[in-house]
Amino acid sequence: MSTRCLGVRSVTYAQKARDVLTANGVACRILRQNRISGCGWCVALSAASIPKAEALLRENGVKTTGEYYDLS
């Protein structure tokens, strides 16, 4: 199963996303993720759970960057 990393705006948003997702049965973890603007954070989750995760984050007002990264 492939893992993808969803970029979030800060560590607080990463933590909030993690709490929302895990409370709704979506397994994920927080990782550091460097991007063009420098240090950043992402939430790593299975590619299959992305549609459900995106819907949950939207419903709960968790802002993401909308960018996905491959777990390297």
Added chain:
Amino acid sequence: MIYLDNAASSHPKPLEVLRAVSRQLRENGANPGRSGHRMSADASETVYRTRALLAQEFGTDPETVLFTQNTTDAINRALKGLLQKGDHVVISDLEHNSVLRPLVALREKGIEFDVAQTTENEEETVNNFQQKIKSNTKLIFCTHASNVTGQILPVHAVGALCRRYGILFGVDGAQTAGVESYDLKRDPIDLLCIPGHKGLLGPQGTGALILSRPLDLLPITEGGTGTDSLLEAQPKIFPEGYESGTLNTPGIAGLGEGVRFIRKYREAIRRHEGNLRNLFLSEMETIPQFCILSPVGESVGTVAINHISSHSEELCRFLDQSGFCTRGGYHCSALAHKKLKTEAQGALRISFGYRNTEQDVHECIRILKIYQNNCVRT
């Protein structure tokens, strides 16, 4: 010593608070939100848990809880981050210098303010605020309870007035956080400035600026945020963009435990402190040479008194020598003392905490009687 200065900083703290601060210092000194290693992630987790708990306590989202050093820091961040040249602000006549002084400093930047008179009548107070509103009024900022007398102001009614006029409403919760209940998603409050070390029973060096939603706020401190490090300009990301520099993680760990404690015992503590205040006020009736400055209406567990002929600092010294921690002088509140007409004497403030007892009250009254008798003799 019997500690009756809880309005300045609560003491003692619950054991859980001490343990949390100690544990953080002993077991995890890593910088939260900066590195990817496990210790840093754990420190971030500690910060987030307290942030989320504060969000729950004050009815907002974790990202709009901005950690500060104390209430003064929070108020400065709010006023200096929001106000721009040409803006007008209305404040109450009971504000602490932490509100008055930043606004006096902001006059140099073309920001003006007016002071609304408060009374014990809610309608009158709201009308007085309304009279001061101008076409360029951007913000009304009001303390929820006077740090001198303990008087509670009708912030919900003033907030409703702000909603009618489309004005932002900020509240100084220095004396009420942990005592009164808030829900910023429901209450007409846009910004709430709180200390961690008073009613929430956390360590000194903690506080927060809590917003009902992300507002158009300029960060007043720029620097590292743990994000977007290659950008030269400060990222306006909530909350990290407003918390540059290393956070007080041990303090925040302790604050989390203080909030948990308060959420468990709030009603009992409020009742207990109210009972002590009432007992103190009724006992004061037996000492005629003292006057009570606090109004009879709704109040937090604070009382301001004065002896008819001596300065409050003198009385405070006598109490200190007799084993009591109280506060004399002017309580960093020029406006309140002007209103109370106590510029010559100041006031002696007695503020009860959850660990005080009825015995403390009786003992304090006994010492005040001795003071009165000494004054009669001299």
